[in-house]
Amino acid sequence: MENEKKKRIFSGVQPSGILTIGNYLGAIKNWVDFQDENDCIFCVVDLHAITVHQVPADLRRRTYETLAIYLACGIDPAKSTIFVQSHVPAHAELAWVLGCSTMFGELSRMTQFKDKSARNAGNVNAGLFTYPVLMAADILLYGTDLVPVGKDQQQHIEIARDIAIRFNQTYSDTFVVPEGFFPKSGAKIMSLADPTKKMSKSDANQNGFISLLDDRDTVMRKFRRAVTDSETEVRRAPGKEGVGNLMTIYSCFTGKTDAEIEEEFRGLGYGEFKEAVGAAAADGLAPLQARFKELMADKSYLEGIMKEGAEHANHIARKTLSKVYRKVGFVGL
Ligand code: TRP
Numbered sequence: 001m002e003n004e005k006k007k008r009i010f011s012g013v014q015p016s017g018i019l020t021i022g023n024y025l026g027a028i029k030n031w032v033d034f035q036d037e038n039d040c041i042f043c044v045v046d047l048h049a050i051t052v053h054q055v056p057a058d059l060r061r062r063t064y065e066t067l068a069i070y071l072a073c074g075i076d077p078a079k080s081t082i083f084v085q086s087h088v089p090a091h092a093e094l095a096w097v098l099g100c101s102t103m104f105g106e107l108s109r110m111t112q113f114k115d116k117s118a119r120n121a122g123n124v125n126a127g128l129f130t131y132p133v134l135m136a137a138d139i140l141l142y143g144t145d146l147v148p149v150g151k152d153q154q155q156h157i158e159i160a161r162d163i164a165i166r167f168n169q170t171y172s173d174t175f176v177v178p179e180g181f182f183p184k185s186g187a188k189i190m191s192l193a194d195p196t197k198k199m200s201k202s203d204a205n206q207n208g209f210i211s212l213l214d215d216r217d218t219v220m221r222k223f224r225r226a227v228t229d230s231e232t233e234v235r236r237a238p239g240k241e242g243v244g245n246l247m248t249i250y251s252c253f254t255g256k257t258d259a260e261i262e263e264e265f266r267g268l269g270y271g272e273f274k275e276a277v278g279a280a281a282a283d284g285l286a287p288l289q290a291r292f293k294e295l296m297a298d299k300s301y302l303e304g305i306m307k308e309g310a311e312h313a314n315h316i317a318r319k320t321l322s323k324v325y326r327k328v329g330f331v332g333l
Contacts, residue, residue, distance in 0.1 A: 022189035022199035083309030090317035223278035
């Protein structure tokens, strides 16, 4: 074990809104557990965020908030590198080169592009189209072995792998071919308003998601309104996706198994169950929210973390980029 090389882990979140418990339980909570055994890099991907229009002042504030959320969730700057994407120019630079190894046809097949361009019909910009190339650059710059992300990002991981393999074949071995890591439990938290859809911070229906910063009353109210079914029994079964989703959330916050949850609420009905899920979520979020508030009150601390993270990330990224530039035949000075 001694000289077994640590795995490089890379992941990122867009600063495009306050994260939901879906992002937390499905992604960030798992990242925290990775930190001890691996070499982790976590990025706030602001370059990605501007593929849909952002009000500049909001983007700036959310970049701080996303960083503060990382820290409040337990990402530890003493163990992991945390940085903001636009502070490391190599991301945009490598994206250009990789774009020249990516086919129009393969980008056209990306379901996220199709979804987002349908939702933003008035702003189907080239950045939205080449988004996966920038994401591939993020990952490949750091010799990433594993990318922990939600299932919805699987297609983007696959294209990053394809781009890496193609570049390696054309120019000789350069990139580590990364793998996606999709957590089993809590990987997919569904909307409280429509349990067939993934919980999303960009959902127009505020009742569909629990933001990490929702106060206790809001959390309780949203869980009381959560869509279930016409039965009364707390169990996981087809047609009971709403109840199943609440069980997943309850399990993530309490550590209880499905069997334990079914036992606990046998004969009690949905009213009591929803109260319990709401209380568990509110209790689970309280310490995180307190820490978030402290961090947001100390911008210079957050800027210090950004600076340190950017320096370390830049160091690694520049090395990869110069290797790539050499391989493709650019003259170095
Ligand atoms: N596309 C990812 C999302 O929307 C965010 C992201 C950008 C990312 N670059 C990344 C995730 C690199 C993992 C690795 O969730």
